[in-house]
Amino acid sequence: MNKLSIIFAALAATCFALCQDGSPSAPLVSRNYHQYRIDITEPTYGLAKVKAMIKNIKAADDDGTPLTAAQFESLSVPEKFTFTMIHGEEMDQNCDPMPAIVGEEKLIFGELPGNFDYTAAWSERQIAFLKHNRKAVISMIRKEMHKHSHVGLNLKHAIVEIDAYELIPDLVAAFDRNKKDLDVLTTLFLLMKDGKYKPFLESATYEKCYGPKADYKSCVDGNTANQKLTIQRAEAYYKGRMG
Amino acid sequence: MLALVLHLASINGPSPSPSFVRIPAGTYQVGKASYLDNPLRSVGLKAFDIARLDVTNAQFEEFVRATRYVTDAEIRHNAMVFEPPLKEFRWIHDRTAFWRFPNGVSRGGIEKKMNHPVTAISYHDATEYCKWAGVRLPTLDEWEVASRGGAKTDYFFGDSPDQIGKYANVWHGRDHLKLDYSDGYMYTSPVGSFLPNPLGLYDVYGNVFQFCSGRLASDQSSRGVHARGGSWWCSRNACCFFNSVDIGTVDVHASFSNQGFRVARD
Numbered sequence: 001m002n003k004l005s006i007i008f009a010a011l012a013a014t015c016f017a018l019c020q021d022g023s024p025s026a027p028l029v030s031r032n033y034h035q036y037r038i039d040i041t042e043p044t045y046g047l048a049k050v051k052a053m054i055k056n057i058k059a060a061d062d063d064g065t066p067l068t069a070a071q072f073e074s075l076s077v078p079e080k081f082t083f084t085m086i087h088g089e090e091m092d093q094n095c096d097p098m099p100a101i102v103g104e105e106k107l108i109f110g111e112l113p114g115n116f117d118y119t120a121a122w123s124e125r126q127i128a129f130l131k132h133n134r135k136a137v138i139s140m141i142r143k144e145m146h147k148h149s150h151v152g153l154n155l156k157h158a159i160v161e162i163d164a165y166e167l168i169p170d171l172v173a174a175f176d177r178n179k180k181d182l183d184v185l186t187t188l189f190l191l192m193k194d195g196k197y198k199p200f201l202e203s204a205t206y207e208k209c210y211g212p213k214a215d216y217k218s219c220v221d222g223n224t225a226n227q228k229l230t231i232q233r234a235e236a237y238y239k240g241r242m243g
Numbered sequence: 244m245l246a247l248v249l250h251l252a253s254i255n256g257p258s259p260s261p262s263f264v265r266i267p268a269g270t271y272q273v274g275k276a277s278y279l280d281n282p283l284r285s286v287g288l289k290a291f292d293i294a295r296l297d298v299t300n301a302q303f304e305e306f307v308r309a310t311r312y313v314t315d316a317e318i319r320h321n322a323m324v325f326e327p328p329l330k331e332f333r334w335i336h337d338r339t340a341f342w343r344f345p346n347g348v349s350r351g352g353i354e355k356k357m358n359h360p361v362t363a364i365s366y367h368d369a370t371e372y373c374k375w376a377g378v379r380l381p382t383l384d385e386w387e388v389a390s391r392g393g394a395k396t397d398y399f400f401g402d403s404p405d406q407i408g409k410y411a412n413v414w415h416g417r418d419h420l421k422l423d424y425s426d427g428y429m430y431t432s433p434v435g436s437f438l439p440n441p442l443g444l445y446d447v448y449g450n451v452f453q454f455c456s457g458r459l460a461s462d463q464s465s466r467g468v469h470a471r472g473g474s475w476w477c478s479r480n481a482c483c484f485f486n487s488v489d490i491g492t493v494d495v496h497a498s499f500s501n502q503g504f505r506v507a508r509d
Contacts, residue, residue, distance in 0.1 A: 031279055034461070090336055091323055093499050094452045094470045094491035095482035100279040100461060114332075117463040119494040123336065212417075215483040216331075 026102055033105035037183055038113050041144050041152025043085050045078030054087050066123060080129050081140050085154045088120030096121075098217060107219040108185045108226060110209025115157050127161060134162050145170050149178050156183060160190045168238040172231050182222045188234040197237045205230070263292035263508070264389070264442050271388045272395055275488040280459045286384045293381055293389045293507045296434040296445050297360035297453065298372065300353045303342060306372050315365040316341035316498035322363050323499045325430075326350060328420040331481050334499065342368075345500040346430065359431040360451045360503035366468040366495045369454045369504040381507035383457040383490060386471050390448070390487045392441035397486045399440045399447065404479055404486070410438050411449025413485050414478035430475055430500065444505075448473050448485035451503030452493075459490065467492045474501035 057067065066072075066089045075083060096114035115121065122130075130137050141155050141164065151174050159167055168191065175184040192200035193210060200206055205226070209218045220226055268290040274283040306312060316322040322340035324347045329335070337347035344352050345363040353359065364372075373379050381389065396402045400410065407413055412432040416423035423429055428436075435445040452470035459469065469492055473485025484491060493502070 027279060027282075031461070034279065038463075090334075091321060091494050091497035091499070093323065093332065093334060093476075093497075094493040094502060095473070095477060095484040095489070096332055097490075097492050099281070099489060101277045102279060103277070117467060118492040119464055119467050119497070212480075215480055217483070 030102050030104050031100060033180075034100035034113075036150070036180070037104075038117070038153050039150065040086065040115070040154040041148055041150070043078075043082040043140065043144055044147075045082045045140065046076065047082055047086075050075075050079055050082045050086065053083070072125065077133055077136050078140060080133075081137060084122065084126045084129060085152075085158070088116040089123035089126055090121045092116065092119055092121040105180075105182070106222050108182045108189070108222045108230070109217070109219040110186065110189060110214060111216050111218075112153060112156055112160070112183060112186055112190070115154055122157075122161075130158055130162050134164070137162060138164050138166055142167060142170055145174055150181060151184055151187075153183070156187045159187055160194065163191065163194055165191050165195060165238060165241050168234050172235065175227075175231070179227070182227075185222070185227060185230045188230055192234060192237050195237065195241065197233070197240070200233055200237065203233070262295045264295055264444060266291050266293060266385070266389055266442075271384075271391075273384055273387045273391075275397065278488060280461050281383075281387075281488055281490055286388075288385060288388060289509065291381070291385055291507050291509055293385065293444065294378075294505045295439070295443055297451055297503050297505045298369075299358055299434055300342070300361045301357040303361035303364070303372060304357070306375050310375055312368075312371060312375075314341055314363075314368045314498070315496045316363055319496060321496065321498065322347075323497070324350065324363075325419075325476060325500055327422050331419060333419075340500070341498070356431065356433075358433045360434055360446070362431060362451055362500045362503050363498045364502065364504075365498045366454050366470075366493070368498070372504075373506060376506065378506035378508045380454050380456045380504060383455045383459075383469060383471070385507055386453065386455045387487055389442060389444060390440065390472065392444070394441075394487070397488050399487065404483065407448065407479075407485055410440070411446065411473065411485050412437060412475045413449040413473060414476055414481070416478060417480055419476070419478075419481070428475060431503075432475070446472075447487075449477065450475055451501055452484075452491060452499075454502070454504040455490075459492075462492075466495050468495045469493075470502060470504075476501045 092114055097118045098113040145151055171184050171187055205220050208220050270285050270287050273286055274281045276283045320338040322337055323334035324337040324340045325334055339348040340363050342361050342363045392399045400406050412428050414423050415425040431450055439445045440447045452474045453472045454470045469490050471490055477484050
């Protein structure tokens with residue numbers, strides 16, 4: 001009986017703790033969503049070859065030593081794309097993480113979480129590769145977006161990095177297919193922000209996410225109205241850029 | 244409210260002797276209600292000492308001279324440095340950087356900064372220093388209890404970062420595209436240059452991120468380690484990590500010019 005009492009007490013305490021957030025499953029939902037946000041998409045171009053190279057690099061030094069310039073240049077453009085999408089060559093600083101918070105599945109953040117489990121980042125040559133091969137990279141991102149239900153965090157970062165506004169219709173279509181992924185809307189925010197799209201710069205969303213009081217964790221409510229407004233703005237921005 | 248009794252003591256350690264603050268055994272509140280990795284909770288801690296100041300360049304030099312220790316940045320040439328203009332969260336890879344030249348040889352050395360916190364060292368380097376000095380890194384919970392100084396708010400001085408400039412060397416610019424010397428320092432400041440927290444700990448926030456031992460439930464990689472407290476790089480508009488609740492993650496062998504440490508012991 002005593003053991004049973006202890007078990008019941010423990011269960012009651014657990015239930016009480018979980019119910020603090022309004023729903024018994026709220027923390028688990030948020031935890032799973034945070035993981036979903038940081039999941040990446042593995043491109044298929046030369047994936048086995050690239051993974052083997054990365055494995056060898058790490059085995060050699062346990063530190064992800066960058067490929068030599070010759071090794072990097074020997075990769076084809078699609079292979080470089082895969083390499084860049086799944087492996088950051090530089091260290092990422094300590095404060096890049098976006099803390100996992102209760103209810104984040106209902107929020108549209110102003111910024112994306114850090115790439116590569118928060119410990120690695122793209123090197124200068126990886127960023128240069130993305131920018132110098134912008135057209136090919138956009139084409140490969142588009143193909144990956146249509147193959148997967150989730151647009152990986154790495155693809156989102158690449159879209160922002162190369163200002164791939166041409167992918168706005170693809171992002172909108174991806175969100176229509178999967179409304180769970182509110183970071184697709186964050187990607188649209190960032191494209192409009194970096195493109196200095198005036199209606200967005202003058203919006204309440206911009207003020208909240210990028211204004212004088214904003215920080216890396218700033219966000220707006222991910223309700224249906226904000227979702228629709230974001231898509232309308234992004235589509236108008238796209239039409240304007242495409243002329 | 245949990246009582247916090249302070250026992251201030253100067254305890255001899257590696258020369259020059261760091262001064263420690265005694266944190267008594269007890270149950271303390273840590274975390275934040277909305278944070279999944281650092282939820283609001285009570286933790287039981289044994290009594291421990293924590294240094295008033297971060298480890299300085301002078302102290303680290305003493306360690307290197309005594310042991311001929313070679314840091315990760317010197318072996319791996321992987322240090323990351325900073326110099327505006329840079330986009331938010333962007334750093335520069337500089338193969339010449341290590342603790343004597345935290346932002347690379349071209350940006351100068353530490354000759355006149357021996358009383359600044361040591362930087363451009365990795366978590367691994369910090370633990371090697373600790374082994375030599377007979378101390379250890381504080382755990383994530385110990386650091387938080389010490390940083391709070393009894394406060395239950397995000398900052399030991401309240402819930403708003405408005406007063407941060409009195410207590411910490413942080414970045415006051417809107418972004419990292421321009422130099423920011425508005426508080427007198429762009430990079431590190433001498434340890435103890437700003438007001439202490441209620442326990443007498445200096446630079447709890449800002450100046451350098453302080454490595455802590457311990458893991459988070461969400462840790463994905465065995466290479467990820469943690470540091471807290473924000474740094475000279477941190478601004479209100481970027482990470483805003485100069486508080487008692489946020490926990491950063493970095494590679495165990497990564498060296499940045501805003502990473503340092505303070506020590507603790509049982």
